[in-house]
Amino acid sequence: MRDIAIRTDGLSKQYRIGIRHNGYRTLRDTLTDAFAAPFRRARRLFRGQPYGAADMNETIWALKDVSFEIKRGEVVGVIGKNGAGKTTLLKILSRITEPTKGQAEIYGRVGSLLEVGTGFHPELTGRENIYLNGAILGMRKAEIEQKFDEIVDFAEIEKFIDTPVKHYSSGMYVRLAFAVAAHLEPEILLVDEVLAVGDAAFQRKCLGKIGDVVKEGRTVLFVSHNMGAIHSLTKSCIYLKSGRIEGHAKTQQIINQYLDDISEQRINARAEVDFYRRDIQSSSPARLTRIWVNDQTKAIPTLEMGADFSIFVEIEVREQLKRANLTVVLKDIQGRRAALFFSWDNDFSLSLEVGIHVVELGIDGLPLTPGHYFVDIGVNQSPNAAAYDVIQDLPLFEIAEKGKIIHWHDRPWGSVHWNKVCWKVVS
Amino acid sequence: MVPSDSHVIVVKPSKGWISLKLKELWEYRELLYFMAWRDIKVRYKQTVLGAAWAIIQPFFTMVVFSIFFGKLAGVPSDGLPYPIFAYAALVPWTFFANGLNQSSNSLVGNANLIKKVYFPRLVVPISSVISGLVDFVLAFIVLLGMMLVYGIFPTINIVWLPFLLLLTLVSGLGVGLWLSAMNVQFRDVRYTVPFLTQFWLFATPIAYPSSLLSEPWRTIYGINPMVGVVEGFRWALLGADTAPGPIIIVSSLVALGLLVGGGFYFRRMEKTFADVI
Numbered sequence: 144m145r146d147i148a149i150r151t152d153g154l155s156k157q158y159r160i161g162i163r164h165n166g167y168r169t170l171r172d173t174l175t176d177a178f179a180a181p182f183r184r185a186r187r188l189f190r191g192q193p194y195g196a197a198d199m200n201e202t203i204w205a206l207k208d209v210s211f212e213i214k215r216g217e218v219v220g221v222i223g224k225n226g227a228g229k230t231t232l233l234k235i236l237s238r239i240t241e242p243t244k245g246q247a248e249i250y251g252r253v254g255s256l257l258e259v260g261t262g263f264h265p266e267l268t269g270r271e272n273i274y275l276n277g278a279i280l281g282m283r284k285a286e287i288e289q290k291f292d293e294i295v296d297f298a299e300i301e302k303f304i305d306t307p308v309k310h311y312s313s314g315m316y317v318r319l320a321f322a323v324a325a326h327l328e329p330e331i332l333l334v335d336e337v338l339a340v341g342d343a344a345f346q347r348k349c350l351g352k353i354g355d356v357v358k359e360g361r362t363v364l365f366v367s368h369n370m371g372a373i374h375s376l377t378k379s380c381i382y383l384k385s386g387r388i389e390g391h392a393k394t395q396q397i398i399n400q401y402l403d404d405i406s407e408q409r410i411n412a413r414a415e416v417d418f419y420r421r422d423i424q425s426s427s428p429a430r431l432t433r434i435w436v437n438d439q440t441k442a443i444p445t446l447e448m449g450a451d452f453s454i455f456v457e458i459e460v461r462e463q464l465k466r467a468n469l470t471v472v473l474k475d476i477q478g479r480r481a482a483l484f485f486s487w488d489n490d491f492s493l494s495l496e497v498g499i500h501v502v503e504l505g506i507d508g509l510p511l512t513p514g515h516y517f518v519d520i521g522v523n524q525s526p527n528a529a530a531y532d533v534i535q536d537l538p539l540f541e542i543a544e545k546g547k548i549i550h551w552h553d554r555p556w557g558s559v560h561w562n563k564v565c566w567k568v569v570s
Numbered sequence: 571m572v573p574s575d576s577h578v579i580v581v582k583p584s585k586g587w588i589s590l591k592l593k594e595l596w597e598y599r600e601l602l603y604f605m606a607w608r609d610i611k612v613r614y615k616q617t618v619l620g621a622a623w624a625i626i627q628p629f630f631t632m633v634v635f636s637i638f639f640g641k642l643a644g645v646p647s648d649g650l651p652y653p654i655f656a657y658a659a660l661v662p663w664t665f666f667a668n669g670l671n672q673s674s675n676s677l678v679g680n681a682n683l684i685k686k687v688y689f690p691r692l693v694v695p696i697s698s699v700i701s702g703l704v705d706f707v708l709a710f711i712v713l714l715g716m717m718l719v720y721g722i723f724p725t726i727n728i729v730w731l732p733f734l735l736l737l738t739l740v741s742g743l744g745v746g747l748w749l750s751a752m753n754v755q756f757r758d759v760r761y762t763v764p765f766l767t768q769f770w771l772f773a774t775p776i777a778y779p780s781s782l783l784s785e786p787w788r789t790i791y792g793i794n795p796m797v798g799v800v801e802g803f804r805w806a807l808l809g810a811d812t813a814p815g816p817i818i819i820v821s822s823l824v825a826l827g828l829l830v831g832g833g834f835y836f837r838r839m840e841k842t843f844a845d846v847i
Contacts, residue, residue: 158845234844235581236581237687237688238579238581238688239684239685239686239687239688239844240841240844240845241581241582241583241584241841242581242582242583243583244583245582246580246581246582246583247580247581247582248578248579248580248581249578249579249580249581250577250578251577252577253579253688255687255688257686257687258686261682261683261686261687262680262682262683262687264608264612266611266612266615266616267608267611267612271608271611274604275604275605275607275608278600278601278603278604278605279601279604279683279687279689280687281601281689283600284600
């Protein structure tokens with residue numbers, strides 16, 4: 144009993160979605176409805192039922208019969224596609240919303256990080272926002288005072304601490320927000336996709352901070368689409384699919400299950416790519432809208448080791464691009480960079496008119512070792528300015544083992560299988 | 571972290587009327603303080619006149635009332651100079667009306683917090699009513715100044731003032747709790763509130779004395795809790811010989827009923843907030 148941190152039993156959450164019955168309606172129906180509806184709504188208002196419950200018969204189970212146990216000190220990843228119920232699960236566990244059925248027992252104080260910077264007020268200074276945000280996240284004033292310097296240090300904003308945050312750059316804002324949240328010290332920490340913020344360096348710092356929390360032996364439930372982060376931080380994972388638990392086992396096994404599952408689907412729609420988009424203003428002059436390998440038949444194709452392949456990137460150009468650079472980074476499942484392609488290095492740059500364009504990057508004979516690979520793709524106009532758009536950790540392909548190497552499953556050594564080598568005994 | 575009482579939290583669907591969880595609210599008192607402090611800090615940011623607005627609002631209403639009701643219509647004022655008669659009522663009224671207005675819109679205004687963080691939701695409307703206290707104090711200082719000018723000195727009954735202020739707060743919060751919870755689902759509330767406060771202003775003896783009514787109607791009038799407050803302020807500060815007696819009892823009971831009912835209604839509706847806001 145004592146070693147359990149979270150136990151859920153048949154946890155379910157139903158949402159109503161606003162699809163109106165579009166059948167045949169007479170004018171009389173409409174008129175009577177117009178008179179009756181306000182009364183019906185008023186009645187529901189006093190019963191505590193959600194708005195328009197009478198008008199929306201269409202319901203969806205965002206979470207259905209979710210039961211699991213998490214032990215004290217365990218770090219568990221939660222993965223699944225958009226809309227699989229990951230955030231709903233965290234919202235229920237952090238008591239933001241109630242389950243429709245089932246229950247959860249939580250042994251210990253909970254801190255949740257569903258979004259950084261919640262409750263920041265633009266008119267208040269950095270200092271004031273640290274206190275306000277800390278209090279909102281459940282810290283005591285004395286606790287905030289004690290950690291104040293550490294927070295400011297972590298956020299790297301000493302000089303601007305007494306400036307209203309509305310004058311902050313978006314990077315500074317996010318750093319401060321994360322710094323406050325990172326100094327929460329609950330026994331159980333629930334973390335949503337908070338790492339999709341800031342630049343790459345700050346993201347590494349955030350990951351490191353979460354790693355520290357893990358080392359301190361606290362229980363963490365960690366939602367992310369970043370398989371590298373999941374892989375390096377967690378030992379076991381829960382895979383949610385359409386609100387149900389599809390798997391709960393060792394991380395490696397769940398990641399493989401998840402990737403195998405999504406690999407069979409048709410090529411990613413635009414919404415899928417959005418999932419992996421780093422937070423960048425929507426006014427950006429260019430956006431990466433779709434990414435695929437070879438043909439578009441499978442979301443995650445399986446490639447033979449060393450085979451030639453092409454990565455296609457669809458770019459929506461909103462303002463003419465002049466000599467822009469496209470960066471492609473292939474990463475292995477542990478988030479390690481395996482290969483880098485920088486179009487300027489290859490004397491190639493993008494000068495594109497407004498419209499939708501597709502760019503092909505052909506890669507010949509790259510002998511990646513078997514396993515899943517992910518891609519970071521960014522488009523930028525100048526080496527010194529922030530990228531126009533970045534897609535991160537998008538699952539791209541799997542390299543299959545074709546009997547060319549003696550392969551231990553999940554061999555964690557290196558990413559390049561180089562076979563232009565010469566072995567000999569020299570003495 | 572705020573300690574939970576037993577370190578075991580059970581999350582399950584709630585049914586029917588649920589407890590107010592006042593203990594938990596108390597544990598989150600620092601958040602209450604910070605939210606009120608935020609509202610105060612932010613309220614007059616980027617305004618030219620700043621905190622002067624806290625005085626302008628009741629003061630100019632008083633000027634208008636003095637001209638139209640006091641001078642032109644000749645409304646009686648219980649033997650007091652009309653301007654101070656009206657202003658002494660407008661000071662608690664403004665606190666009430668602003669508290670009512672701000673708490674009604676408080677949940678919707680803090681939607682992002684409610685969707686992303688857990689804390690007792692009651693903190694939101696309560697802190698927004700409390701933040702109005704600063705405005706009250708400013709307007710009250712002007713009232714003291716006016717009393718000096720008119721040579722009116724408070725009676726010993728001034729000791730009741732904190733109670734009357736509390737009654738104002740309870741009334742404003744009581745109504746605010748109902749409206750803020752309704753506002754989450756029905757944004758109609760936002761459009762109703764200005765109309766409601768305007769109507770309520772004239773339903774309260776601010777521009778005229780409640781002594782226009784004879785008993786038992788005057789006591790029944792106390793069903794509007796602001797009647798008790800307004801008559802109480804005039805009695806405690808200006809020595810109006812309209813000791814509110816039974817009115818204040820009726821008003822207090824109604825205000826308390828509004829608050830307790832509002833609290834339970836709010837808690838009952840609370841489970842839907844994050845989903846529909």
